[in-house]
Amino acid sequence: xxxxxxxxxxxxxxxxxxxxxxxxxxxxxxxxxxxxxxxxxxxxxxxxxxxxxxxxxxxxxxxxxxxxxxxxxxxxxxxxxxxxxxxxxxxxxxxxxxxxxxxxxxxxxxxxxxxxxxxxxxxxxxxxxxxxxxxxxxxxxxxxxxxxxxxxxxxxxxxxxxxxxxxxxxxxxxxxxxxxxxxxxxxxxxxxxxxxxxxxxxxxxxxxxxxxxxxxxxxxxxxxxxxxxxxxxxxxxxxxxxxxxxxxxxxxxxxxxxxxxxxxxxxx
Numbered sequence: 513x514x515x516x517x518x519x520x521x522x523x524x525x526x527x528x529x530x531x532x533x534x535x536x537x538x539x540x541x542x543x544x545x546x547x548x549x550x551x552x553x554x555x556x557x558x559x560x561x562x563x564x565x566x567x568x569x570x571x572x573x574x575x576x577x578x579x580x581x582x583x584x585x586x587x588x589x590x591x592x593x594x595x596x597x598x599x600x601x602x603x604x605x606x607x608x609x610x611x612x613x614x615x616x617x618x619x620x621x622x623x624x625x626x627x628x629x630x631x632x633x634x635x636x637x638x639x640x641x642x643x644x645x646x647x648x649x650x651x652x653x654x655x656x657x658x659x660x661x662x663x664x665x666x667x668x669x670x671x672x673x674x675x676x677x678x679x680x681x682x683x684x685x686x687x688x689x690x691x692x693x694x695x696x697x698x699x700x701x702x703x704x705x706x707x708x709x710x711x712x713x714x715x716x717x718x719x720x721x722x723x724x725x726x727x728x729x730x731x732x733x734x735x736x737x738x739x740x741x742x743x744x745x746x747x748x749x750x751x752x753x754x755x756x757x758x759x760x761x762x763x764x765x766x767x768x769x770x771x772x773x774x775x776x777x778x779x780x
Contacts, residue, residue, distance in 0.1 A: 586613030601679030
């Protein structure tokens with residue numbers, strides 16, 4: 513009885529003309545990346561966030577994850593690329609984004625909110641817009657966000673899409689089916705879109721090419737009363753695609769001074 517290796521060779525020879533190396537795993541290759549606008553983070557990621565893939569930026573509130581997403585979108589929109597922000601928690605602040613350099617004219621903002629109210633006056637239906645001070649249930653808003661992300665990814669034409677699940681409790685985000693993330697990954701690869709998922713923890717699991725873990729280090733003040741900025745720490749939790757020449761060597765920790773100070777470190 514022929515061995516498994518012999519059978520594999522025979523099958524590959526039979527399929528050689530139609531499917532070269534059908535059973536041979538693809539070698540690890542360099543992927544196209546997009547800069548985040550933070551040189552230290554780009555160095556940590558071997559150039560930036562991967563194109564045509566899912567990247568997750570995780571951390572608690574005030575950990576710098578939104579600021580990092582703003583910086584990334586600023587680089588994209590300033591190059592006149594169309595981007596989208598899917599806001600599951602209705603927490604996106606356009607003024608803060610614009611202050612970070614995001615061109616709002618190049619950004620589609622998808623707000624996930626409650627249902628609109630409709631009444632009848634003299635037989636005519638009148639919509640009163642979104643319900644005031646009323647939020648839809650968590651799963652309703654999460655379902656809206658996932659559906660909107662799916663539509664945008666498959667429509668194509670977006671250089672980057674940010675799916676903001678930062679205000680979602682981890683127990684809700686963790687219930688998103690793995691098939692959904694796999695579908696998003698396939699669509700991002702087909703349309704060459706950077707899908708950036710913001711959350712308190714990682715949700716996409718094996719479908720994510722990169723996972724960044726953010727944490728706030730300390731505030732920077734002058735005179736003890738004037739707030740100048742914050743110091744953030746970014747760890748690379750997982751990265752599926754790395755430079756072959758880099759091997760397992762860890763990049764050194766580094767900082768940079770601006771409105772915010774970032775510190776990067778790779779998890780052991």
